[in-house]
Structure formats: C-alpha cells, structure tokens
Amino acid sequence: MDRKTEKKALIRKYINGECTAEETAELKSLLLTDDLSVLFEEVMDEIASANTDLYNEPDLEDALAKFHKKQSAEGIKGNEPKILSLSPKKKKLRRYLSYAAAILVLVGSISILIPRLNKTPQQNVQVQHFENPNGKRSRILLPDSSVVYLGSGSTLSFPSKFAANVRAISLRGEAFFEVTKNPKRPFIIHTGNIVTRVLGTSFKVDAFLNQPVSVLVSIGKVRVDREVNKILHPIAVLLPGQSVVWNEQTHQSEFGTTPVSDILGWKNGKLVFRKTKLADIAAILERTYNVAIQINSPQLANRQIRVNLTTDIPVSKLIKILSVAGNFNYKINQNHVSIF
Incomplete structure (x- = not known):
C-alpha cells in the first residue's frame, strides 16, 4: 500500500469513528505538516457517491455550528492551523462541506478551519400564513405542488417560494401531507422542537400546543427528530402504517401501528x-x-x-x-x- 492510499485509509477510518488514539494523533500530526485538502476531498467524493440515503446525510448548518462552537470554546494551541480548502465543484460542494464538518465535529480538537458557505438570503420572499379556527378545515397547495389538508384549530406557515435546497414549513395543530417527491430538496416540518423530514410521501402530523406530537405514515418514509440548540436528536424513522408519539414533558416516545386506511381517511x-x-x-x-x-x-x-x-x-x-x-x-x- 503506497503512502497516499495509507493516508486516505486513515482519513476514512477517522470519518467512520474507527481510529485508535495513536491513529488520531498521527492524523493530527499530518494535518500540521501536510496539505491533505486533495485527499480529504477524494475521500468525501467517494463517500458522497456511495451514499444515496439522504436521511443519513449530515446536516451542514448543524455540523458547522457545532464545530465553530467547539473551536471558540477550546481555542487553538500550538502551531497555526492549516486551512482546508476544497476545490469549487459547484454541484457537490455542499455535500463535501457537510462531510468535512461532520468529520471535525467528531473530535473538535484538530486544527482545521473550513470556510463557511456564502449563503445568499432569499430576496422578497413572503411568508404565507393560514389559520383554521375550530369548525373549519382547508386544503392548501404549496409552492412545490405538495398538498396540505389542514385541520380545525390549526395553523400553517411557509414561504411563498421554497429555497433551492430545502422545503421548510411550520405547523401547529394537525394536518395531512401529500408531499411532491424531490430527493434534492427535503421537505421539513417544524412543530415546536420536533422536526419531521421527508423526501416525498404522505403522512399525518398532530402537534397541538402543550400536547404530545404524533406522526403517522401512510406512504413512503419519514424521519422524526427532536431539535435542541440546533442539534437534531433522532426519535424514529417510520414506514407505512407506523407511528410515533413524542411526549416533550416526559421526553419519552411511544411507537405503534395504525392501519393506512385510517390515516388516509382523515383527509376525507x-x-x-x-x-x-x-x-x-x-x-x-x-x-x-x-x-x-x-x-x-x-x-x-x-x-x-x-x-x-x-x-x-x-x-x-x-x-x-x-x-x-x-x-x-x-x-x-x-x-x-x-x-x-
């Protein structure tokens, strides 16, 4: 095995959390003496190409936030840190940085700085707000052609135009969702500190104020997380007929099964x-x-x-x-x- 292959194997082990203390120390030493940008990029490219499950893809913003927080808290000792510069491959840069940030979060003590993405905020995007009083239900068409059946006593908020990389909305109350499939733009529902993420499916969410949050899936695959200080903590990944109820007061989840016909029937x-x-x-x-x-x-x-x-x-x-x-x-x- 040549030296380049050995270095890439070491980087991959570190990404997978398989490094021993000696191997971690070796990688730190290499980072202070060598420019590993190209090798890091090659390894991340290989991982990105192999990973087609977007549910397991690291979240860029959360990862970067955790990394920068650790850097600020711990400071940088010893030699000046090297800057890990990634070449501008526009189509995959976001995923590269996601993996790079995830690598750094694992330990947080390696002195690498990753430049933050230059995010251009959406201009002139208005927030649409729908509120159903008790006794009223409504059918709402979203900008991506997804459909929401909003229940009584419920509110829904979403931008008039979704961002290029994500479709994020907020819900309080209950609603049934028929989400247009788009693997490149996950559909995310914020209900308090519970985050429900899908790619394209149909499911029901109950999230009334001061009540447990429930998610019931009729078609597809749904991931449910709890967000605390911008960090996601997994609760469940649900398939058709499966459901989860999260109680924020007890911090406990209850899993169950519900006939798909029952879930689909609610919208009618x-x-x-x-x-x-x-x-x-x-x-x-x-x-x-x-x-x-x-x-x-x-x-x-x-x-x-x-x-x-x-x-x-x-x-x-x-x-x-x-x-x-x-x-x-x-x-x-x-x-x-x-x-x-």
Whole structure:
C-alpha cells in the first residue's frame, strides 16, 4: 500500500469513528505538516457517491455550528492551523462541506478551519400564513405542488417560494401531507422542537400546543427528530402504517401501528377511533365542530370506545352515533353538548 492510499485509509477510518488514539494523533500530526485538502476531498467524493440515503446525510448548518462552537470554546494551541480548502465543484460542494464538518465535529480538537458557505438570503420572499379556527378545515397547495389538508384549530406557515435546497414549513395543530417527491430538496416540518423530514410521501402530523406530537405514515418514509440548540436528536424513522408519539414533558416516545386506511381517511373527514378515551374523542370533536363538550363524570371521560365517525354529518347525528357506541346519554343546547 503506497503512502497516499495509507493516508486516505486513515482519513476514512477517522470519518467512520474507527481510529485508535495513536491513529488520531498521527492524523493530527499530518494535518500540521501536510496539505491533505486533495485527499480529504477524494475521500468525501467517494463517500458522497456511495451514499444515496439522504436521511443519513449530515446536516451542514448543524455540523458547522457545532464545530465553530467547539473551536471558540477550546481555542487553538500550538502551531497555526492549516486551512482546508476544497476545490469549487459547484454541484457537490455542499455535500463535501457537510462531510468535512461532520468529520471535525467528531473530535473538535484538530486544527482545521473550513470556510463557511456564502449563503445568499432569499430576496422578497413572503411568508404565507393560514389559520383554521375550530369548525373549519382547508386544503392548501404549496409552492412545490405538495398538498396540505389542514385541520380545525390549526395553523400553517411557509414561504411563498421554497429555497433551492430545502422545503421548510411550520405547523401547529394537525394536518395531512401529500408531499411532491424531490430527493434534492427535503421537505421539513417544524412543530415546536420536533422536526419531521421527508423526501416525498404522505403522512399525518398532530402537534397541538402543550400536547404530545404524533406522526403517522401512510406512504413512503419519514424521519422524526427532536431539535435542541440546533442539534437534531433522532426519535424514529417510520414506514407505512407506523407511528410515533413524542411526549416533550416526559421526553419519552411511544411507537405503534395504525392501519393506512385510517390515516388516509382523515383527509376525507373520517375519524376512526380504536379503544380511544371518550375525553380524547370529545377534544377532537370540539375542534372539528366548534362546540363545547362537557363530560359529567371522570369514569365516563376515561371510557374507551371503538367507533368510526364521519364529519360530513351534523354534530347532533354524530353525537347520537357516538352515544350508542359509548353507552351514554347526552343533551345538546345550541353549541354545547353535555354527556352523562
């Protein structure tokens, strides 16, 4: 094995976190004496070409932020650091820098500086804001032709024109998404500090204020992370029929399965409850119909019910169907429902 191959093998081991302490020290020494820019670039090119799973691709901004924070906190001792300059390959530069930043974050003590990308902010991009009051649902077409079915009591915000490398929106409440596939521009939903990332799929998100966040997938693949101080912590990668509920108060996740037909049915106004507490059903119906529902006993509120409902009928008829399934009595006075 020639010396160049040995150096590349050492760099690759470091990227994969497989270096021993002696090998890490050797790499540090090489960085102070040799210009490894070309070798780093070749290794990153090989990795980028081999890695087609965008879900596992390092995030540039997070990686760079962590690296610069470590550099500022620890300072640079000894010899002046070498600057790792990458050649301007426009089509792959962003991915190269992502891998380079990820390399540096692993240890943070190697004295290499990577120039930050010159990001040109989008000019004259307005933010679209949609808010549904209780009792209203809407269908929204996004700039990339993705479709959002926004639920009652929910809000959605997104730019009038998406950025070149990402499609980012914000949601509070519940919505069903049919995302146009585009591997080069991940679709990201921010719901508080939960980040849901997809490439092209359909799924439902529930993210009401001070409530657990749930993600249910009907088609494709969805990644769910928790963002803290701009650092993503993985929660789940979901496939069709899978779901996850994240409780921010307990910092616990609960995984489950949901029939795809149930998830798809929501966008058409179908509500499928499988052993669901009456109190939880009532909360959903309050938003959907803009009514107040009072349950007069804790035992009744905790009663678990199996029922299929549809929201294209009057609330009086729906409550009647629900009362048969839940075995309770009720009284309706205008927009107030009393269950006993």
